[in-house]
Amino acid sequence: MKLRLVTLALGAVMAAAPAMADLVFPSLSYRTGPYAAGGIPFADGYADYMTLLNERDGGIGGVKARILECETGYSTEKGVECYEATKGEGALVYQPLSTGITYQLIPKASADGIPVHSMGYGRTSASNGKVFEWVFNYPANYWTGASSAVNHIIDINGGDISGKKIALVYHNSAYGKEPIRTLEELAEKHGFSLTLLPVDHPGQEQKSQWLQIRREKPDYVLLWGWGVMNQVAIQEATNIRFAMENMIGIWWSGAEIDVLPAGDKAHNYKAMALTNVGADYPLYADLQKYVVDAGMAAGAGDQLGTVPYNRGLYAAMLAAEAVRKAQEIHGVADITPAMMRDGMEALEMTEELMTSLGMPNFGPSFSVSCENHGGPGLASVTQWDATAKVWNNISPYQEADMELINGLIAEDSAAYAAENSIEERCN
Amino acid sequence: MFYREAGDFKTSYAQDAQTFPIAFDRYRYYAVLAVAFGIIPFVINDYWANAIFLPLLIYTIAAIGLNILTGYCGQVSLGTAGFMAVGAYACYKFMTGMDIWLMGSEGEWVRYALPPINIFFSVILAGAVTAAVGVLFGLPSLRIKGFYLAVATLAAQFFLVWLFNKWEWAYNYSASGQINAPTRGVFGYEVTGPTAEPWAAYLFCLVMVVGAAWIARNLTRGSVGRKWMAIRDMDIAAEIIGVNPLTAKLSAFAVSSFFIGVAGALFFSVYLGAVEVTEAFGIQKSFLVLFMVIIGGLGSIFGSFAGAAFMVLMPVLLKNVLVVRMGWATDLEAHFEFIIVGALIVIFLIAEPHGLAQLWRLAKEKLRLWPFPY
Numbered sequence: 001m002k003l004r005l006v007t008l009a010l011g012a013v014m015a016a017a018p019a020m021a022d023l024v025f026p027s028l029s030y031r032t033g034p035y036a037a038g039g040i041p042f043a044d045g046y047a048d049y050m051t052l053l054n055e056r057d058g059g060i061g062g063v064k065a066r067i068l069e070c071e072t073g074y075s076t077e078k079g080v081e082c083y084e085a086t087k088g089e090g091a092l093v094y095q096p097l098s099t100g101i102t103y104q105l106i107p108k109a110s111a112d113g114i115p116v117h118s119m120g121y122g123r124t125s126a127s128n129g130k131v132f133e134w135v136f137n138y139p140a141n142y143w144t145g146a147s148s149a150v151n152h153i154i155d156i157n158g159g160d161i162s163g164k165k166i167a168l169v170y171h172n173s174a175y176g177k178e179p180i181r182t183l184e185e186l187a188e189k190h191g192f193s194l195t196l197l198p199v200d201h202p203g204q205e206q207k208s209q210w211l212q213i214r215r216e217k218p219d220y221v222l223l224w225g226w227g228v229m230n231q232v233a234i235q236e237a238t239n240i241r242f243a244m245e246n247m248i249g250i251w252w253s254g255a256e257i258d259v260l261p262a263g264d265k266a267h268n269y270k271a272m273a274l275t276n277v278g279a280d281y282p283l284y285a286d287l288q289k290y291v292v293d294a295g296m297a298a299g300a301g302d303q304l305g306t307v308p309y310n311r312g313l314y315a316a317m318l319a320a321e322a323v324r325k326a327q328e329i330h331g332v333a334d335i336t337p338a339m340m341r342d343g344m345e346a347l348e349m350t351e352e353l354m355t356s357l358g359m360p361n362f363g364p365s366f367s368v369s370c371e372n373h374g375g376p377g378l379a380s381v382t383q384w385d386a387t388a389k390v391w392n393n394i395s396p397y398q399e400a401d402m403e404l405i406n407g408l409i410a411e412d413s414a415a416y417a418a419e420n421s422i423e424e425r426c427n
Numbered sequence: 428m429f430y431r432e433a434g435d436f437k438t439s440y441a442q443d444a445q446t447f448p449i450a451f452d453r454y455r456y457y458a459v460l461a462v463a464f465g466i467i468p469f470v471i472n473d474y475w476a477n478a479i480f481l482p483l484l485i486y487t488i489a490a491i492g493l494n495i496l497t498g499y500c501g502q503v504s505l506g507t508a509g510f511m512a513v514g515a516y517a518c519y520k521f522m523t524g525m526d527i528w529l530m531g532s533e534g535e536w537v538r539y540a541l542p543p544i545n546i547f548f549s550v551i552l553a554g555a556v557t558a559a560v561g562v563l564f565g566l567p568s569l570r571i572k573g574f575y576l577a578v579a580t581l582a583a584q585f586f587l588v589w590l591f592n593k594w595e596w597a598y599n600y601s602a603s604g605q606i607n608a609p610t611r612g613v614f615g616y617e618v619t620g621p622t623a624e625p626w627a628a629y630l631f632c633l634v635m636v637v638g639a640a641w642i643a644r645n646l647t648r649g650s651v652g653r654k655w656m657a658i659r660d661m662d663i664a665a666e667i668i669g670v671n672p673l674t675a676k677l678s679a680f681a682v683s684s685f686f687i688g689v690a691g692a693l694f695f696s697v698y699l700g701a702v703e704v705t706e707a708f709g710i711q712k713s714f715l716v717l718f719m720v721i722i723g724g725l726g727s728i729f730g731s732f733a734g735a736a737f738m739v740l741m742p743v744l745l746k747n748v749l750v751v752r753m754g755w756a757t758d759l760e761a762h763f764e765f766i767i768v769g770a771l772i773v774i775f776l777i778a779e780p781h782g783l784a785q786l787w788r789l790a791k792e793k794l795r796l797w798p799f800p801y
Contacts, residue, residue: 031758040758071746071757076699076706081478081743088474103605103701111621123603172592174603174703181602198592201705299758412602419609 021334022066023059023323025050025316026086028096031299033073034202035098035227037257038308040299042097043069045312047298048291052283053320055290060320061327063334067298074227076100083108092340093117093319099175107420110134114337115344119315120145120251120274124178125412127374129345130424132413136344136373138318139366140400142250143408144377145272146179146222147400149248150186152270152381153220155395162191167213169206169233170224172198179224179250185404203229210236223249230258238265244384245270251379254391255307259384267386270394272379275314275363277391279305283313283358307382307391314363321357322347345370364397370426374409377402429794446644463633468626476625481698483739484632485690488639490719490731492686497717498725499647500679501659502568506580508712509587510684512704513560514691516597518553519606522546522619522696523599546611546619546696550635553692554685560587561684568676572662584713591704605703608696619696628697635693639686644728646682655679656726687716722772724784733783741768 029043030036050065059065068089070082079101083094093115096102102122109116110133117136118126124143126135140148154161168183170176180196187194195218197209203225210233213221221242225233230253237247245268249258254271287304291297303309326335326343335343348367354360364378378397385392417424435450437443447453471480489507496502520526524543531537544552564583568576591597598606610620617623618631646652654675657665666672695702702708715738723734742764749760779786793800 029757032761036758069757071750071761073761076701076703077482080699081746084474084477099603100605100703100706103603103607103703104699107607107621107700173705174605177604178602201709419607 022064022090023092023335024066024068024086024090025319026068026070026082026089026091026094028070028072028079028082028086028094028098028101030072030074030097032071033075033227034204034229035074037227037231038252038255039074039097039227041255041303041306041308042312042315044297044299044301044303045309045314046095046316047312048287048304049313049316049320051291051296051298052287055294055296056286060323061333065320072096072098072101074098074100076104079104087112087114090337092323092335092337093344095119095315095319097121099123099178100173103174106132106135113341115341117315117319117344119311119318121175124374125409125416127372128409128413129369129371129373130413130426131417131422132373133425134341136368138347138368138373138375139349139364140251140274140377140379141374142175142178143182143405144374144400144402145250145379146182147186147405148377148379148381148398149222149250149272150183150190150192151398151400152248152395154190164192164220165195165216165218166192166220166222167195167197167216167218168222168224169197169199169209169213171203171226171229172200175226175252176224179222181408182405183222185408186401189401189404199225199229199233202227204232206232206236210240210242213237213242214240219246221247223247223253225249225253230255231261234259234262234266234269238262244268248272248381251311254382254384256389256391257306259386260389264386266384269384271382271384271391273307273382273391273393274379275307275310276361276380277307277310277382277393281359281362286358310362313359317357317359317362318347318349321349321353344368345373377405429797430791431795446648460637463637464630468630471625471629473625476629477698478743479740480629481632481693483735484629484636485693485698486716486719486735486739487636487732488693489687489690489716490723490735491639491643491728492683492690493716493720494723494725494727494731495643495647495655495686496679496683497720498727498730499652499659500655500676500683501662502565502676502679503573503577504580504683505577505710505713505717506564506583506587507687507716508708508710509584510557510561510687511691511694511712512587512591512708513557513684514550514553514688515695515702515708516591516606516704517556517688518549518692518696519599519608520597521549521552522611523609526596543611545613547613547631549611550689550692550696554689557688557691558681558685561680561687562677565677565680565684568680569673581710584710588704588708591708603703605701606695607701608699611696619700621700623697632693632697635689639689640728640732643682643686647728651675651678659726718772722775722782724782727782727784729787730782730784733787737771737783738768741771 027043027046030039047067050067053060054064068086072078072082094105095117099121102118105116115134120140122137124141126132127137183194199206223233247269249271251272251274259266259269322343325346326339327333329342330339345368350365354362366375377400380393380397381395382391383394430449430451447456493507496504521544524540526538526540528536528538567579598604608619610617612618616627618627654670657670658675719734719738722737724730745764749755
């Protein structure tokens with residue numbers, strides 16, 4: 001033990017010594033607390049992808065990637081500590097996986113000139129690149145997620161959902177409140193009625209919300225939960241025998257760990273998805289060979305192939321591709337955060353590119369521009385098969401009601417710009 | 428050797444009644460002030476300000492506030508975070524321009540907006556608003572005591588958090604319910620917002636802490652504090668000797684809530700910059716401040732500093748030692764943090780139930796006799 005501590009200390013000293021050029025990716029993860037169920041696989045996927053690039057390709061463009069992990073426990077205070085502790089090390093992009101911490105970092109990171117990529121969370125109106133220079137939320141955000149879920153309901157109802165009742169069970173925080181505005185507008189447009197049922201942090205207590213659902217019998221339930229709240233919501237829904245195919249979760253409420261506790265009863269539960277499901281990609285063979293078999297997998301190494309793990313892989317892949325783009329634009333291998341931002345803004349995801357990375361059809365094809373930091377808002381619908389214990393993709397990537405959402409984004413970002421006296425860019 | 432009165436002659440009552448009657452103690456106090464004002468602002472960076480000093484100073488104000496109520500007046504409160512939320516939201520409204528809706532001559536609603544108020548006065552006004560709210564929730568203390576009062580203040584905690592989550596006016600109708608502190612400054616130096624210099628934010632909070640500690644120390648030394656302590660020690664006896672429980676208890680609630688409100692306002696505006704009421708001002712924050720007061724020492728201003736330092740610095744220290752220096756996995760460290768901090772709390776309270784302040788007092792007694800104890 002003593003020897004091990006000495007080696008660990010030595011290793012720390014060596015790691016702390018001014019290293020050669022490297023690309024620093026801070027990972028503000030949460031492996032503890034009520035949201036760890038989603039935080040662990042995401043952080044593992046993020047770290048494993050970078051490890052793979054280092055081991056297989058020798059880094060990105062010849063420069064090694066370095067993951068700086070910092071535990072936030074989903075707490076904004078610790079998030080601030082982590083941000084301050086890691087930003088000095090040349091952090092290229094922050095992906096805090098928490099809407100609260102993202103709100104915290106948007107002004108700070110913008111002032112410090114470090115990009116923030118809140119993939120499928122955070123402040124939705126940040127997709128307006130004219131106002132939010134340093135913040136990105138491609139390929140989809142909460143408003144497109146809400147709209148895609150409603151579009152799916154429209155599809156299965158043959159185009160007309162007027163008079164239907166939809167209930168939104170949401171985490172009573174900035175995260176859960178984000179889709180409400182969009183859903184209210186959509187309710188007006190399509191003529192359905194919307195019931196709002198907030199669930200307080202951490203979400204273990206939902207009896208009264210589901211009693212209300214039992215009483216009001218909504219046709220559909222949208223779930224905007226995270227962490228332990230998802231498991232409880234799905235369990236409670238099965239307890240009141242709510243038809244699971246009429247319950248649709250956002251992409252943060254659609255992991256294996258959310259549905260497994262409810263057993264067979266969770267069969268047919270649906271969730272939106274940012275990425276494709278499963279482990280059937282050439283990339284996984286490489287992961288197995290270079291990372292898992294080499295004993296370098298992050299965490300316990302038992303999360304491969306789960307939905308949040310795939311999302312971590314995807315987030316890391318988008319970051320790595322943005323680095324490549326930045327290296328291409330600026331012609332230097334060891335890029336700065338400002339160059340990273342240019343790379344993110346010029347990012348173009350195509351099917352060929354994903355195939356060449358060993359991830360065919362893993363995510364949607366999209367491109368980012370100076371004005372549009374949010375991508376096209378593509379999401380698919382997945383459904384849980386409780387007997388085979390797998391998620392199945394049941395729809396292609398569909399576009400959301402962008403006309404309506406763009407209006408809302410323009411309105412909200414204009415308010416932010418006025419509040420902080422920001423001049424519009426990209427003109 | 429240290430802390431001795433010998434040779435330290437007083438020639439007036441004012442000298443005899445000063446806060447630090449022992450010369451050595453007084454010089455130590457001046458030295459701390461000199462370091463805090465004269466050295467730290469020049470060496471502070473973003474990490475030290477945002478991860479260590481700002482939370483330390485702000486939690487100290489909250490701990491002083493709760494110490495006045497619980498430590499000096501004996502009224503147990505679990506509503507601290509709720510009152511901090513009042514301070515934060517009041518500060519937000521004052522610094523962004525309080526808007527009010529009034530009925531116009533035609534019977535229509537007209538929106539009037541006050542101009543944004545300077546951040547210093549916003550914080551003070553936020554304290555005043557919190558004091559009023561605190562008095563309101565302190566009224567039950569005239570009829571109920573002990574655990575029952577704790578439950579009543581717990582109701583305040585849950586009600587206030589619910590209110591600020593629900594009441595759109597409080598967060599200026601923002602879609603997410605978050606409040607964001609815009610850039611504001613004093614004397615032309617920014618203290619809030621992302622571009623504020625760390626030394627400016629630090630000095631702003633330091634001035635508030637020194638002011639709070641100075642007021643609290645002098646209140647507790649005077650007749651007001653003696654009334655609070657009389658109520659704490661035995662309320663019936665205090666009433667018989669002429670202490671009015673109504674004014675004593677409510678003044679304790681008012682002063683305590685004022686400090687807690689100031690702490691909440693700073694916590695939001697200077698430290699975090701963006702706040703979500705359920706996350707930042709949940710029940711666990713009430714317990715955190717209560718633990719600071721208990722570990723630091725009930726009924727001691729120094730204890731508020733010591734308790735806040737213990738609870739703020741220990742996790743940061745453990746993280747830096749275990750993760751950064753020794754390379755532990757972050758989750759392992761996070762679990763160990765609970766174990767180590769929890770064990771230290773238990774050990775401290777077994778070794779010294781009166782908190783770190785009592786340890787400090789004992790240390791001073793020992794130092795007086797050193798090096799020749801008898």
